[in-house]
Amino acid sequence: EDQVTQSPEALRLQEGESSSLNCSYTVSGLRGLFWYRQDPGKGPEFLFTLYSAGEEKEKERLKATLTKKESFLHITAPKPEDSATYLCAVLNNAGNMLTFGGGTRLMVKP
Amino acid sequence: DAEITQSPRHKITETGRQVTLACHQTWNHNNMFWYRQDLGHGLRLIHYSYGVHDTNKGEVSDGYSVSRSNTEDLPLTLESAASSQTSVYFCASSPGTGLYGYTFGSGTRLTVV
Numbered sequence A: 001e002d003q004v005t006q007s008p009e010a011l012r013l014q015e016g017e018s019s020s021l022n023c024s025y026t027v028s029g030l031r032g033l034f035w036y037r038q039d040p041g042k043g044p045e046f047l048f049t050l051y052s053a054g055e056e057k058e059k060e061r062l063k064a065t066l067t068k069k070e071s072f073l074h075i076t077a078p079k080p081e082d083s084a085t086y087l088c089a090v091l092n093n094a095g096n097m098l099t100f101g102g103g104t105r106l107m108v109k110p
Numbered sequence B: 001d002a003e004i005t006q007s008p009r010h011k012i013t014e015t016g017r018q019v020t021l022a023c024h025q026t027w028n029h030n031n032m033f034w035y036r037q038d039l040g041h042g043l044r045l046i047h048y049s050y051g052v053h054d055t056n057k058g059e060v061s062d063g064y065s066v067s068r069s070n071t072e073d074l075p076l077t078l079e080s081a082a083s084s085q086t087s088v089y090f091c092a093s094s095p096g097t098g099l100y101g102y103t104f105g106s107g108t109r110l111t112v113v
Helices: none
Strands: A003-007 A010-014 A019-026 A030-038 A045-050 A056-059 A062-066 A070-075 A084-092 A098-100 A104-109 B004-007 B010-013 B019-025 B031-038 B042-051 B054-057 B064-066 B076-078 B087-094 B108-112
Touching (some): A010 A019, A019 A030, A019 A084, A030 A070, A045 A062, A070 A084, B004 B087, B010 B019, B019 B031, B019 B087, B042 B064
Parallel strands (some): A010 A104
Antiparallel strands (some): A003 A019, A030 A045, A030 A084, B064 B076
């Protein structure tokens, strides 16, 4: 059974204070690892897909990296508008279904 | 622009009533999913469909049903609403392969009193 664990559950940062969110996974054949952003009262919004260890993707202040056991979402010089819950999910080689982690709630104070 | 819409956005119902939540997508995606999201549990899969007339149970399917009569719609029915079904419900869709991830609706907040 695929498992995804995200840490920390919550993270408070000051504006400009860089940090990383962790997504650890066990999966039977990784086909893809996905990062989503979820704002309060809204559905998750797609950020990145990573397909193989060593791959990196960037979008504005966010950079996602992937190893064989975990993924990191690095946030450089965050702003208050980066405050949201960040979800990680994996897709295995057996089907078309994502397994989600519990999310990290990020709060960035000005 | 293609989209996925859920209705209603908010619903209050009484215990024991039948409730149907609507999900409509114009992406022409084969796959559609229903999740519930609760504090401490994250997103949990209720039911899913890989195409017209195909439906499958997820990890928390008891008390819920779905039917897929066309590509665009996957309504979720609570046969007899219970207080434990108070939650936020999200519908999602994806193309035939999961490699492109999911597109989510904005959610329905359901309260069972």
